[in-house]
Amino acid sequence: MSEQNSPNIAEDLLCIHAIITRGLNVSIESGRLFAQDGYPDASAREGFIAYVGSLVSVLDAHHLTESDLFFPYFRDKLPDAPIDLLMAQHRELEPVLQQAKAATDEVSAEPRAGAALGRLNDLLGKIADFWHPHIRIEEDHFSVDRIGTLIDAKEHERLAVAAIQHSQQHSGPDYLVVPFLLHNLPPDRRAAFARSMPPVVTQHLLPVVWKEKWEPMRPYLLP
Numbered sequence: 001m002s003e004q005n006s007p008n009i010a011e012d013l014l015c016i017h018a019i020i021t022r023g024l025n026v027s028i029e030s031g032r033l034f035a036q037d038g039y040p041d042a043s044a045r046e047g048f049i050a051y052v053g054s055l056v057s058v059l060d061a062h063h064l065t066e067s068d069l070f071f072p073y074f075r076d077k078l079p080d081a082p083i084d085l086l087m088a089q090h091r092e093l094e095p096v097l098q099q100a101k102a103a104t105d106e107v108s109a110e111p112r113a114g115a116a117l118g119r120l121n122d123l124l125g126k127i128a129d130f131w132h133p134h135i136r137i138e139e140d141h142f143s144v145d146r147i148g149t150l151i152d153a154k155e156h157e158r159l160a161v162a163a164i165q166h167s168q169q170h171s172g173p174d175y176l177v178v179p180f181l182l183h184n185l186p187p188d189r190r191a192a193f194a195r196s197m198p199p200v201v202t203q204h205l206l207p208v209v210w211k212e213k214w215e216p217m218r219p220y221l222l223p
């Protein structure tokens with residue numbers, strides 16, 4: 001790990017990848033279980049729909065942030081990074097994400113686990129097949145050591161804030177997406193990732209104002 005710069009935008013990239021990876025694993029495991037046994041109660045169903053909806057929204061916004069902001073910024077600085085390939089992969093996944101959004105809406109209109117949940121589970125499997133090889137390329141080329149020495153600390157900070165803002169403009173609702181982001185990370189990584197968020201979000205909105213709204217997602221999140 002690089003000692004040169006902290007914070008390091010490549011650490012944030014690893015965090016968001018870890019969030020989405022856990023989100024996919026939990027959604028796939030829960031979706032399969034519910035398709036087999038049905039929802040145990042209304043709250044589990046509501047939380048599952050909120051969790052999967054947040055996952056799809058966060059993943060879509062992450063791709064936009066990389067394609068609009070991150071990749072253009074590093075294109076000249078890292079000429080060997082396969083940016084065109086990564087952006088083409090984002091475009092390939094886009095229709096699958098739109099289908100997953102539509103399937104999540106259909107699941108929320110389906111009172112019991114049924115055909116729409118089956119479709120959603122298939123789409124989540126497709127997304128996971130795409131996801132792992134895709135982030136391997138990103139993490140190899142935009143590694144913590146490499147990015148850490150490439151730009152100075154102020155640039156890391158500026159990029160981190162810009163990435164959070166861009167991502168929040170393209171995802172939502174905040175009262176589900178923010179807890180989804182922070183509570184799919186273990187506590188030791190959560191604080192570092194939250195540093196670029198306004199304090200009012202982490203200290204007041206999340207624990208007080210939004211508390212009841214994201215409560216049903218808790219069984220799927222980390223404490």
Ligand SMILES: [Fe+2]
Nearest residue numbers: 063066086138
């Ligand atoms: Fe990507």
Ligand SMILES: [Fe+2]
Nearest residue numbers: 062066135138
């Ligand atoms: Fe990524």
